Amino acid sequence: MQAGVQGPQWDLTSEYNNTDDPKIDADRQAIDAHLAKIEGLNSSLTGAAGEALIEPAQQVFKLNEEVSRLVGNLSTYASCRLSVNSRDEAAQKLQGGLKNVIKRAGEAAEPLSQFTLLADDELIEKFLADPVIAPARFITLHRRARRHELLSLKEESLVHSLASDGIHAWGDLYDQLSGTLRCDVLLGNETVEMGIAEAAGLLQKPEVETRKAAWQAINESFSEHEEACAAAINAIAGWRLEMGKKRSTTRPVHYLDAPVHANRFSREVLDALMACAQEARPLAQAAAGLQARAYGETCIGPWDVRAPAPGLADAAARSIPFTEACDVIRDAYGRVDGSMADFVQMMIDNRWVEGTVADNKRPGAYCTTFSRSRNPRVYMTYTGGASDVITLAHELGHAYHSWVMRDLPDSQRSYGMSLAETASTFGETVVRNALLERAESPAEKLGIVWEEMSALVAFVLNIPTRFEFETRLYDQRAQRPLRPAELCELMESAWSKWYGDVLDRPDPMFWASKLHFYISGLSFYNFPYLFGYLFSLGVYSHREQMGDQFFPHYVDLLRDTGRMSASDLAARHLKGDLCDASFWRASIDQVRPRVKAFEQLLDELSM
Ligand SMILES: [Zn+2]
Numbered sequence: 001m002q003a004g005v006q007g008p009q010w011d012l013t014s015e016y017n018n019t020d021d022p023k024i025d026a027d028r029q030a031i032d033a034h035l036a037k038i039e040g041l042n043s044s045l046t047g048a049a050g051e052a053l054i055e056p057a058q059q060v061f062k063l064n065e066e067v068s069r070l071v072g073n074l075s076t077y078a079s080c081r082l083s084v085n086s087r088d089e090a091a092q093k094l095q096g097g098l099k100n101v102i103k104r105a106g107e108a109a110e111p112l113s114q115f116t117l118l119a120d121d122e123l124i125e126k127f128l129a130d131p132v133i134a135p136a137r138f139i140t141l142h143r144r145a146r147r148h149e150l151l152s153l154k155e156e157s158l159v160h161s162l163a164s165d166g167i168h169a170w171g172d173l174y175d176q177l178s179g180t181l182r183c184d185v186l187l188g189n190e191t192v193e194m195g196i197a198e199a200a201g202l203l204q205k206p207e208v209e210t211r212k213a214a215w216q217a218i219n220e221s222f223s224e225h226e227e228a229c230a231a232a233i234n235a236i237a238g239w240r241l242e243m244g245k246k247r248s249t250t251r252p253v254h255y256l257d258a259p260v261h262a263n264r265f266s267r268e269v270l271d272a273l274m275a276c277a278q279e280a281r282p283l284a285q286a287a288a289g290l291q292a293r294a295y296g297e298t299c300i301g302p303w304d305v306r307a308p309a310p311g312l313a314d315a316a317a318r319s320i321p322f323t324e325a326c327d328v329i330r331d332a333y334g335r336v337d338g339s340m341a342d343f344v345q346m347m348i349d350n351r352w353v354e355g356t357v358a359d360n361k362r363p364g365a366y367c368t369t370f371s372r373s374r375n376p377r378v379y380m381t382y383t384g385g386a387s388d389v390i391t392l393a394h395e396l397g398h399a400y401h402s403w404v405m406r407d408l409p410d411s412q413r414s415y416g417m418s419l420a421e422t423a424s425t426f427g428e429t430v431v432r433n434a435l436l437e438r439a440e441s442p443a444e445k446l447g448i449v450w451e452e453m454s455a456l457v458a459f460v461l462n463i464p465t466r467f468e469f470e471t472r473l474y475d476q477r478a479q480r481p482l483r484p485a486e487l488c489e490l491m492e493s494a495w496s497k498w499y500g501d502v503l504d505r506p507d508p509m510f511w512a513s514k515l516h517f518y519i520s521g522l523s524f525y526n527f528p529y530l531f532g533y534l535f536s537l538g539v540y541s542h543r544e545q546m547g548d549q550f551f552p553h554y555v556d557l558l559r560d561t562g563r564m565s566a567s568d569l570a571a572r573h574l575k576g577d578l579c580d581a582s583f584w585r586a587s588i589d590q591v592r593p594r595v596k597a598f599e600q601l602l603d604e605l606s607m
Contacts, residue, residue, distance in 0.1 A: 005321045005382075006357045006381075007355015007382035008322070008348075008351055010351055010354035010379070011350065012377070014370075014375055015076075015077050024074065028074070031070050031105075034066050034067045034070075035067060035104055035105060037059075037063055038063050038064065038108045038109075039108055041060050041063075044056040045111040045112065051126070053119065053123065058127060060111070061132075062132055062133075067105050067108075069372055071102060072371035073370050073373075075095065075098050075102075076369070078092075078094040080368065080377060084354060084379075087360055116140050117143065117144060118150070124140065124141075124144070128140065135412050136409075136411035142261075145261065148251060168521070170235045170518070171232070171519060171520030173228070173232055175515075179195075179196075179197075181195070183196060183199050183218055184220075186213045196221065199217055203306045208303075212301065212303045219508075223512075229511070233487065233517055234477060234481040238481065240255060240474075244257075256270065256471075259522070259523050263416045264418065264565045265566040266567065272584060273534065274464065274530075277464045280460045281498065283460070286595055287598065288453075288503075291304070291454070294450075295307070299501065299504045300504060301504040302503070302510070305457070305462060306454075309450035318444075320384050320388075322355055322382050328389060329389070329427075330344040331434065332431045332434035333431075336430060343396075347376075352376060352377050352399075353377070353378045353392070353396075355381065355392070357382070361381055363381070364379075365378075365379060365380035365392075365395050366395065367399045369402040371410070374402070374406040376398075376403060377399075389435060393428050393431035395424065397426055400558075401422070401558050405559055405561075405562065411562075416528070419561045421536060422536045425533065426554075429536070429537070430540075435448050436448055442604045446605065449594065449598050452594055453595070455533065459529060463529050463530045466514065467530075469494040469517075473490060476490070488509065491508050491510050492506040495507055538583060538584070557569060557572075557573035557574070566578060570583065
């Protein structure tokens with residue numbers, strides 16, 4: 001890599017000077033003291049009844065917030081240090097020491113959590129009357145929306161204690177299995193043995209033979225363990241269905257209730273969302289077809305879902321030094337509003353971005369925020385590709401989201417997964433358009449538009465494929481466990497339904513190779529991605545419609561993400577109805593001309 005391309009080292013000293021900073025010890029001691037107080041108060045919280053509960057509950061709430069703030073600050077610090085140097089022993093010790101603290105804090109918070117769920121409405125109103133607690137109204141009432149599912153205290157604690165060797169053990173088994181599985185990838189004339197993660201990395205290589213060989217090897221390996229995977233997926237789904245039945249005493253509980261609630265929207269919104277995906281399917285299939293054409297093919301294989309732009313784009317791309325990337329992002333953000341440009345400049349001036357290239361650095365990119373100062377940090381390895389510029393824009397979008405919420409109470413600063421990508425995708429879109437404008441050749445443009453097309457295909461075809469499979473799995477599992485062959489069949493038909501003729505062949509073992517189906521704490525880890533994608537495009541489309549009025553609404557929308565349902569947010573700030581197909585259609589209409597432009601680009605490049 002050329003000198004001067006990589007990004008700067010970040011500065012964490014606004015939080016702690018080093019791992020031996022006395023502030024760390026002071027924070028740990030403060031946590032211990034707060035926890036001891038909470039544990040003392042808990043006896044009155046479990047022993048008392050009626051109005052006598054309110055005061056201890058309020059005190060515990062305030063202490064809890066303080067504990068979370070301090071624990072959050074320390075663990076963010078430790079993980080930031082470990083990202084840059086995974087062998088940082090002092091940071092490892094700090095993080096290790098926090099594990100017990102986190103467990104203790106979790107247990108100490110349980111009685112309050114029971115109170116906020118079980119107390120009657122009148123008591124809750126009195127609890128929320130305290131001005132410090134009042135901002136927690138939305139999250140408190142939101143959690144209470146599923147109160148009707150609660151079992152008796154005894155039953156809940158029995159379920160909780162059995163879960164670790166029940167549903168979670170199946171998730172752990174899968175993690176163990178997929179983490180230790182080896183596979184044989186045929187590379188050229190040589191068979192190379194490697195772990196699944198390494199083979200999955202090959203799915204992003206530009207050579208189709210490599211991708212195909214990696215895909216085949218991964219599938220063979222999972223096929224050998226199909227019985228174990230089937231046992232796990234059947235048990236996980238079975239556990240949830242059985243729990244749903246047991247929780248259906250006052251009204252029926254559906255397997256989609258929990259994931260929809262966690263994302264803070266409704267079944268009607270989910271239906272409108274999936275209907276939109278259905279409508280957009282031909283467009284996404286066309287995009288996939290064009291991607292195949294760029295590779296000289298007529299259809300794509302399941303090994304192509306993460307394929308990069310063909311080599312041509314790579315060769316044309318010149319590397320963009322970090323400072324130049326910052327200029328591009330600052331200018332593009334500034335076109336939305338001057339204060340957004342100032343924000344980017346502040347992140348750079350404060351050295352709140354880590355972008356160096358170094359050994360021992362963990363891969364990936366993320367944004368995090370210190371819970372005490374509320375100062376964000378962006379982490380990545382910046383090497384100068386256009387995709388790095390877009391990644392930086394994406395993470396700065398997250399940082400901006402956090403920044404505009406920095407003065408809000410803690411209880412209003414966390415938001416569901418479906419809204420988490422709003423500001424990041426928005427920032428990404430703004431900067432991608434800026435990069436396209438400055439691209440000097442069609443080949444250079446190809447790399448940028450390619451990613452946009454891949455996103456369309458991933459969100460509108462791949463995500464619904466997973467959703468389709470998972471719903472049908474639950475429906476059928478309600479009768480009996482499914483055999484591996486039946487799971488393959490379900491998976492194949494889901495692929496065929498969504499991809500249609502543009503797919504060379506389905507990916508029958510995807511039910512086993514996709515980790516998301518085995519997350520024991522969370523079901524349907526798929527539709528929130530589609531929601532996030534279309535919602536952020538919807539926000540972007542309002543930028544054009546609303547002109548000068550857009551920016552204040554945008555900031556207010558971001559600020560409300562932690563204290564409103566997604567539907568209320570859209571109604572208030574975008575005058576949109578998430579249950580109405582036309583809201584989602586506007587998002588797809590944004591992408592339609594891009595697919596056309598992609599086709600023209602291929603024409604220009606004679607691909
Ligand atoms: Zn993100």
